[in-house]
Amino acid sequence: MNVLIVLAHPEPRSFNAALAARACDVLRQAGHQVEVSDLHALKFKAVLDADDFSGEREDAEFLRVDREQTHAHSSGGLAADIVAEQEKLSRADLVILQYPMWWFGMPAILKGWADRVFTRGFAYVPGRKYDTGMFRGKRAMVSVTTGTSADTYAPDGIDGDILDILWPVHNGLLRYSGFEVLQPFVSYMPRRLTPEEREAELDRFAQHVLADVPRLFFHPQEDYGPEERLRPGVIARSGFQHNTDR
Amino acid sequence: MNVLIVLAHPEPRSFNAALAARACDVLRQAGHQVEVSDLHALKFKAVLDADDFSGEREDAEFLRVDREQTHAHSSGGLAADIVAEQEKLSRADLVILQYPMWWFGMPAILKGWADRVFTRGFAYVPGRKYDTGMFRGKRAMVSVTTGTSADTYAPDGIDGDILDILWPVHNGLLRYSGFEVLQPFVSYMPRRLTPEEREAELDRFAQHVLADVPRLFFHPQEDYGPEERLRPGVIARSGFQHNTDR
Numbered sequence: 457m458n459v460l461i462v463l464a465h466p467e468p469r470s471f472n473a474a475l476a477a478r479a480c481d482v483l484r485q486a487g488h489q490v491e492v493s494d495l496h497a498l499k500f501k502a503v504l505d506a507d508d509f510s511g512e513r514e515d516a517e518f519l520r521v522d523r524e525q526t527h528a529h530s531s532g533g534l535a536a537d538i539v540a541e542q543e544k545l546s547r548a549d550l551v552i553l554q555y556p557m558w559w560f561g562m563p564a565i566l567k568g569w570a571d572r573v574f575t576r577g578f579a580y581v582p583g584r585k586y587d588t589g590m591f592r593g594k595r596a597m598v599s600v601t602t603g604t605s606a607d608t609y610a611p612d613g614i615d616g617d618i619l620d621i622l623w624p625v626h627n628g629l630l631r632y633s634g635f636e637v638l639q640p641f642v643s644y645m646p647r648r649l650t651p652e653e654r655e656a657e658l659d660r661f662a663q664h665v666l667a668d669v670p671r672l673f674f675h676p677q678e679d680y681g682p683e684e685r686l687r688p689g690v691i692a693r694s695g696f697q698h699n700t701d702r
Numbered sequence: 703m704n705v706l707i708v709l710a711h712p713e714p715r716s717f718n719a720a721l722a723a724r725a726c727d728v729l730r731q732a733g734h735q736v737e738v739s740d741l742h743a744l745k746f747k748a749v750l751d752a753d754d755f756s757g758e759r760e761d762a763e764f765l766r767v768d769r770e771q772t773h774a775h776s777s778g779g780l781a782a783d784i785v786a787e788q789e790k791l792s793r794a795d796l797v798i799l800q801y802p803m804w805w806f807g808m809p810a811i812l813k814g815w816a817d818r819v820f821t822r823g824f825a826y827v828p829g830r831k832y833d834t835g836m837f838r839g840k841r842a843m844v845s846v847t848t849g850t851s852a853d854t855y856a857p858d859g860i861d862g863d864i865l866d867i868l869w870p871v872h873n874g875l876l877r878y879s880g881f882e883v884l885q886p887f888v889s890y891m892p893r894r895l896t897p898e899e900r901e902a903e904l905d906r907f908a909q910h911v912l913a914d915v916p917r918l919f920f921h922p923q924e925d926y927g928p929e930e931r932l933r934p935g936v937i938a939r940s941g942f943q944h945n946t947d948r
Contacts, residue, residue: 466749466750466751466752466765466767467764467765467766467767469764470765496749496751502748502749502810502811502814503712503742503748503809503810503811503814504712504804504809504810505712505742506712518713518715519712519713519716520713520893521712521713522849558750558816558817559813559816559817559820559870559874559875559878560870560871560873560874560875560878561807561808561813561870561871561874562807562813563749563750563813563817564748564749564750564810564811564813564814564817564818565748565749565810565814567805567807567808567809567810567813568748568749568810568811568814570804570805571804571805571809571810572810574805586860603768605929605930607929607930607931608930608931610931611938612931612932612938613930613931614832614921614926614930614931615873615874615878615930616869616870616873616874620866620869621869621870621874623862623866623867623869624805624806624807624862624867624870625806625807627806627861627862628805628806628807628861628862628867629805629806629807632805632806632861647766675860680860683851683853684851684853684854684859684860684861685853685854685856685858685859685860686858692857692858
């Protein structure tokens, strides 16, 4: 199996970096090929702009992102750093996104990786999304660290259900582009851990990465009608569509 | 009233730019002071890293973001571009975030604005969040454009309820830091609009910006117990805690 780990933390000795390194080690020990995109080490360009298009623009006067992405993807005009990440994605059977929860979302450098690398033409085209998404057959997993407790991210917690907070990433980025989305790994307040507890948490991640992790539920395409809304009679999974536990 | 409009689109003639300009015009005509942070025009640095700290680091060897932000905020050691945005936020009574929905979230340049500008010490400190957040008394509004239809963002739509997708921004970024969060303005598939419909949509935004827009519901602090979970007997608003409509 080919695995791509995308790491987004500015401190090389952070717990996020340690989690990525541990996953890399155990996956290689298990015989898998692992690539790591350490976005800060790569000084990855976070901002999608006209510089993403190295070739001749379809319209050099007006930047319409989806049109230029489609044109550049088909004409070999995407910036080299985008193409390099797309090649890693194409090789990967499993993608792991490793990041700290910053303002209830991905750090900008990782959001920019999604904005710039998941181009139209490569990550989606008309008629290819969700069940029929471009990355169909690949699996993806989010691994996040938090600054607050598991209680605050409980379904009745003040910060909101962790799965609700991750919903735009799980359904929006990953499922939309065709991935089977695995249950995330969440490390709550790792800063509070003693050295021994820290080791145990890294081991817990190693086990999660190697385990047959359940997939999150998403309604299959046939549950949706012509307007892409759930058909009459289809019961939305209670609470939240993606949630298997309520 | 002082208004800050934060615009995140790489094309100066985009519909997002037109929405920001229209809001700016009608608010000024109504006698308000308006500042616009056009993040692409500012070439705003999106990535939070060690360069955010211009002064002496508390720990130059290991970048712990919250600690260095707190230290830099209190010692005048934050990068000038961060301080400039913080001063705009401090002046603002109303903040409008204007952006296209990219991969079900904010473009990286706007997420980076949040990551870098909403520093610990400025946007939150221990014991100051949600009802008692640092920006208590200020109001905020999200204005987004989408590439797909309103049906796909309906509560039973394949892309998920627009309010669920915005939840990490509404509750996580804005409410957490104390803002009263106004109902968002959503412009669905503006690309499909005729010139006349485009004008009408800009007018609809102008009316939304000037109207007494309802605030989104968030459970008040007293609804939460010592573990920051809803107290027994408190009924979570059906469907989703923030949602007043279900």
